[in-house]
Amino acid sequence: MTSTIVTAAILAIGDELLSGRTKDKNIGHLADVLLLSGIDLKEVRIVADEQDAIVEALNALRKRYTYVFTSGGIGPTHDDITADAVSAAFGLTCEHDAEAMRLLAEMYKRREMEFTEARQRMARMPKGARHIANPVSTAPGFIVDNVYVMAGVPQVFQAMVDNILPELQKGSHLLTRSLPCPYGEGDIGTLLGAIQKAHPETSIGSYPKYDGQRFSTELVVRARDEAKLDAAANAISDMIRGLDAARAGSNPGPEA
Amino acid sequence: MTSTIVTAAILAIGDELLSGRTKDKNIGHLADVLLLSGIDLKEVRIVADEQDAIVEALNALRKRYTYVFTSGGIGPTHDDITADAVSAAFGLTCEHDAEAMRLLAEMYKRREMEFTEARQRMARMPKGARHIANPVSTAPGFIVDNVYVMAGVPQVFQAMVDNILPELQKGSHLLTRSLPCPYGEGDIGTLLGAIQKAHPETSIGSYPKYDGQRFSTELVVRARDEAKLDAAANAISDMIRGLDAARAGSNPGPEA
Secondary structure (H helix, E strand, O other): OOOOOEEEEEEEEOHHHHOOOOOOOHHHHHHHHHHHOOEEEEEEEEEOOOHHHHHHHHHHHHHHOOEEEEEOOOOOOOOOOHHHHHHHHHOOOEEEOHHHHHHHHHHHHHOOOOOOHHHHHOOEEEOOOEEEEEOOOEEEEEEEOOEEEEOOOHHHHHHHHHHHHHHOOOOOOOEEEEEEEOOOHHHHHHHHHHHHHHOOOOEEEEEEEEOOOOEEEEEEEEEOOHHHHHHHHHHHHHHHHHHHHHHHOOOOOOOO | OOOOOEEEEEEEEOHHHHOOOOOOOHHHHHHHHHHHOOEEEEEEEEEOOOHHHHHHHHHHHHHHOOEEEEEOOOOOOOOOOHHHHHHHHHOOOEEEOHHHHHHHHHHHHHOOOOOOHHHHHOOEEEOOOEEEEEOOOEEEEEEEOOEEEEOOOHHHHHHHHHHHHHHOOOOOOOEEEEEEEOOOHHHHHHHHHHHHHHOOOOEEEEEEEEOOOOEEEEEEEEEOOHHHHHHHHHHHHHHHHHHHHHHHOOOOOOOO
């Protein structure tokens, strides 16, 4: 069995995401979509509308992962600087794209609105970039190499994600199995560590929950091979049964 | 008037945040708290439970900002590797802290629970780190230099944030004023860019909204000086009134 590993990062751009004024909706949406495509989301960054910050994050992420998806900063106002920053990161000139100008001019003519200088900013992108169609408000996103630049408005972002999805390389689906566990991490930590060591081709996550009184955990096994997933999940179920039996030991019930 | 700029980054650690299985609650909480303290949140990163990823992010962020706050990865299981990663980032040895061992041993004795090897992992931290008290479940967070390492479970994270807040340097409060604007960014972009240029000591953000039919915007002015904030906000109000008048021009109402 061969498996294809495809990785991704999300770079969300915008002061409003850092000031707490806007709760981001794009990261969660794209994380879910990537999971279904077998693409491993490995890192998320949120940066301000500052060119240096965007360039640095973009150059770090695009060299490290198969894909980088950005959101925000491609509108018509002075604080929309993503096109300039992406151009700078790739050493390309940022210019008014002829096809984008045509699409936008047509749309505004149809709507009897002026195609202002500000609106023309939305046609700017790195020279040679490919478009991402925007069925909501026309102004396209764009693709340079492995970087997909999309709008921040959630309806537009999601429409753009739908449009790029068919061209993305799919990864082998990561199989996951979730096992609720009534014991806290302190009770299971040593045993669980041993299970992880014995099943190296799986990844076992332990997520503590606290109900205000006591801790329990949710244990999640991930693997690309179903037999290996089963083996690790079975070992965890055995561990939980063993702890149940030990707890019941001094007070056996009718079936014990 | 002098103003103090205090900056911060958040580093959220955990595979579960990237797989979409857990929606992070700590970033939004801390962003709100920092805003109230006048501390500028400049960057957020979410990385997996992988030592290299944590070390690299931490070393980048701690050199760049006044404070770095981390969440997650300080529990008792094998995937809790934040203490090791922070130690590695600072070149310190990671060891069982004597005071943390004492606190945990006492707590488990009181609760008649075994102080397992897994639970002892929660006492590990970089040599010489200071504690962050954990009133919820005892196991402390810790502080090394300008890095504050806290738990991922939201109740514990929030309690730890409450405990560190008194020692953080406060920044000059960033004043903000929000102006709803019925016009889309394309209508206001050029005018707004000119206003931003004329008010360089303010930061004017433009946040587009889309109701399914048309765009409007929320305009937010930020400044540390109230007079400068007022001046920019007044210029924006004038701009909106000017657009209203232009729109009403061909069809004057009874008061026009």
